[in-house]
Amino acid sequence: MQKNALYILLADDDEDDRLFFKDAFEEIKIQTNVDFVHDGMQLMDHLNNLDNKLPDILFLDLNMPKKTGKECLIEIKKTERLKNIIIAIYSTSSSEEDIEDTFIQGANIYIKKPSDFNTLKKIINEVVTVNWHYHTSGLNRDNFLLRLK
Amino acid sequence: MKWIPNFNSSNSLRVIFVIAVFILLFLSSIAYKHNQDLNESSKLVMHTYEINIQLERLMSAIKDAETGQRGYIITRNGRFLAPYLYSRDKVNASFITLKKLTADNPIQQQNLENLFKLIIQRFVSFENCLKYSDPKTYDKRKLDNHMFGGRILMENIRFQVDKMNDIEKKYLENRQKIYDQEISLSPLFSVSLFLTALTFILLAYRQISRDFERLKVFNKRLLISSGLMAESEIIGKFSTWQWDLDANKIDYSDNQYRILGVAPNSFVPEKETFLDFVHPDDKEAVAVSMQGIIEKKNLPFIYYKIIRRDHEIRHFKSTGKLLTDQQGSKILLGINFDITDEHLLNIELQERNRELEKSNKELASFNHVASHDLQEPLRKIQTFISRVSDADKAVMSESAREYLSKIESSAKRMRVLIDDLLLFSRTNTTKKEFIKSNLNELLENAESDLTEIIHEKKAVITASKLPKLDVIPYQIEQLFINLIGNSLKYSQPDRIPEIIIESEKVLSASYPDLLEQSIKKYHKITFSDNGMGFDPQFKETIFVLFQRLHSKTDYPGTGIGLAICKKIVENHKGYILADSVPGKGSLFTVFLPD
Numbered sequence: 001m002q003k004n005a006l007y008i009l010l011a012d013d014d015e016d017d018r019l020f021f022k023d024a025f026e027e028i029k030i031q032t033n034v035d036f037v038h039d040g041m042q043l044m045d046h047l048n049n050l051d052n053k054l055p056d057i058l059f060l061d062l063n064m065p066k067k068t069g070k071e072c073l074i075e076i077k078k079t080e081r082l083k084n085i086i087i088a089i090y091s092t093s094s095s096e097e098d099i100e101d102t103f104i105q106g107a108n109i110y111i112k113k114p115s116d117f118n119t120l121k122k123i124i125n126e127v128v129t130v131n132w133h134y135h136t137s138g139l140n141r142d143n144f145l146l147r148l149k
Numbered sequence: 150m151k152w153i154p155n156f157n158s159s160n161s162l163r164v165i166f167v168i169a170v171f172i173l174l175f176l177s178s179i180a181y182k183h184n185q186d187l188n189e190s191s192k193l194v195m196h197t198y199e200i201n202i203q204l205e206r207l208m209s210a211i212k213d214a215e216t217g218q219r220g221y222i223i224t225r226n227g228r229f230l231a232p233y234l235y236s237r238d239k240v241n242a243s244f245i246t247l248k249k250l251t252a253d254n255p256i257q258q259q260n261l262e263n264l265f266k267l268i269i270q271r272f273v274s275f276e277n278c279l280k281y282s283d284p285k286t287y288d289k290r291k292l293d294n295h296m297f298g299g300r301i302l303m304e305n306i307r308f309q310v311d312k313m314n315d316i317e318k319k320y321l322e323n324r325q326k327i328y329d330q331e332i333s334l335s336p337l338f339s340v341s342l343f344l345t346a347l348t349f350i351l352l353a354y355r356q357i358s359r360d361f362e363r364l365k366v367f368n369k370r371l372l373i374s375s376g377l378m379a380e381s382e383i384i385g386k387f388s389t390w391q392w393d394l395d396a397n398k399i400d401y402s403d404n405q406y407r408i409l410g411v412a413p414n415s416f417v418p419e420k421e422t423f424l425d426f427v428h429p430d431d432k433e434a435v436a437v438s439m440q441g442i443i444e445k446k447n448l449p450f451i452y453y454k455i456i457r458r459d460h461e462i463r464h465f466k467s468t469g470k471l472l473t474d475q476q477g478s479k480i481l482l483g484i485n486f487d488i489t490d491e492h493l494l495n496i497e498l499q500e501r502n503r504e505l506e507k508s509n510k511e512l513a514s515f516n517h518v519a520s521h522d523l524q525e526p527l528r529k530i531q532t533f534i535s536r537v538s539d540a541d542k543a544v545m546s547e548s549a550r551e552y553l554s555k556i557e558s559s560a561k562r563m564r565v566l567i568d569d570l571l572l573f574s575r576t577n578t579t580k581k582e583f584i585k586s587n588l589n590e591l592l593e594n595a596e597s598d599l600t601e602i603i604h605e606k607k608a609v610i611t612a613s614k615l616p617k618l619d620v621i622p623y624q625i626e627q628l629f630i631n632l633i634g635n636s637l638k639y640s641q642p643d644r645i646p647e648i649i650i651e652s653e654k655v656l657s658a659s660y661p662d663l664l665e666q667s668i669k670k671y672h673k674i675t676f677s678d679n680g681m682g683f684d685p686q687f688k689e690t691i692f693v694l695f696q697r698l699h700s701k702t703d704y705p706g707t708g709i710g711l712a713i714c715k716k717i718v719e720n721h722k723g724y725i726l727a728d729s730v731p732g733k734g735s736l737f738t739v740f741l742p743d
Binding site: 116117 | 516524525527528529531532533535536560564575
């Protein structure tokens, strides 16, 4: 594990998505460590294990077995130690309801899973390089959903 | 109650009748008095006549005595003396009669007394004449004296009798005169009184017949309205009852029996009879409400069930009211509605509602499936295709490359279809928050969404001032995007696309066939372009879901865009119309309520 590299955690039950995600991170020229968990339960166990380093950015799928992404989000935001983790929602759904809910629960950005690998790379690049301190202070309902220029 | 006629005339009628009765009583008392007077007067005449006759009899008796005496003196035959001897008795008898007849008249009594003295003197004179004519005691001088004296006495008697007759006659005349005066006064008076009474009675008769006519009219109306009432009770499935609390008498309308499932008047209603029909579950509540009317004077609607004698259960709704009439007696009025049909219908409706809610939920879950589960494999197909690098393609066969590109375009098309379908269903199912928005701002947003294609086609969009309206902002934005996008898509290749957007306020009355008339004013927003247009025969069908006028190879599309427009406009209680001249351009007109 490289030091000073960004530590990225993806919680997604879909194997293909995890593969796309891994490939995309490998192709972008940024120093990152990427870890995966397969469902919500595993995610919370991982985060709550004090031996584990907390991720710099957590990519969170909403539709997961055992514990959904939304449940995890609520739990994380309630936990003092975890509540400052940058959370990027990473979902197939782009329904108003999901966007609205996760925004209110305190997620930092909402990413709709793209259907093009190059777009995925662009998105990841954007998210990883964003000045999160700046982004979070100016966060509002309109720039919550990530739109690529 | 307005329809009860006011027979005021009955009071005046009574007055007229009383007056007429008094006049008639007065008239008959006058007639009675006249009758009495007449009787009196005839008695008086009789009285005078009797006195007259008695006096004449008296005279004739004395004359008989005189004649008999003369005959005896001349012939000395005793037979002539008989009248003389009888005359004495006759005179006495007449005298007693006269005494009785004149008992009420002191003057006549006095006269009679005098007459009697004269008669006695005359008889003494007879005696003397007889005595001095007797041959044994004959004295010519004395006889002459007495004979002569007798004649003078006779004249006196006659005089006295005439005097008495005269007095009677005069008395009679006086009485007759007074009577005549009385009689002569009354006929005119009586006749006028009679006529007055007659007039009064005629007046009364006229009033009575007039009232009678009115009564007939009102009776007819009453008959009609009670007939109507009975009929409407049957049609409206309701009934009325009244309960006179003082007389403790309960009356049911005919239909009350019918809705209880029995023939009209088949039993005598009593306080408890109705409760017998009420379903055991509701008995207490109904009894409490009945009591409640008496205390609160009013009964809000109560709902309960009854059981007919054939065990059929009917649903009732009832209300009641306590009325106090002019005499102060209290009457409970009630109306019962048989609402079984509505009740059953209601249950059916509730059932349908539940089904609808269920199917709505299913639709929502379908939305979820469409938005998530269907998209996921599609997204992966697309992502995997994008993973096939150009280097990979270079080693493929020609046909494999072509198939790959066809897979890619089909997947793309499927994505568009799913996205549009989702958009369409969300247009309907997502919550509708109306916010006062400036439509010009929404139009700007729409234009910025379409920047790319506007630039590409070098389109010119001219918009006049649009109104500020309560709308669902993102939907109106979508409407603008779809309409402008449609115009740009179907533009003429050799012409710069021009889109003109105008707005004006119109009265719904100007479009009676199209617009909802209860909303007075609409905003009419028109989108006209110079595109290729369409055959006007399709101006209705282009709004139907999946309806396309062009092949998808010429113009890609899903046939959902205009259907979404229609849905959005309907969500705003508005209307959308399309028209076109092929080759010249199309016109889309949106009406939104003010």
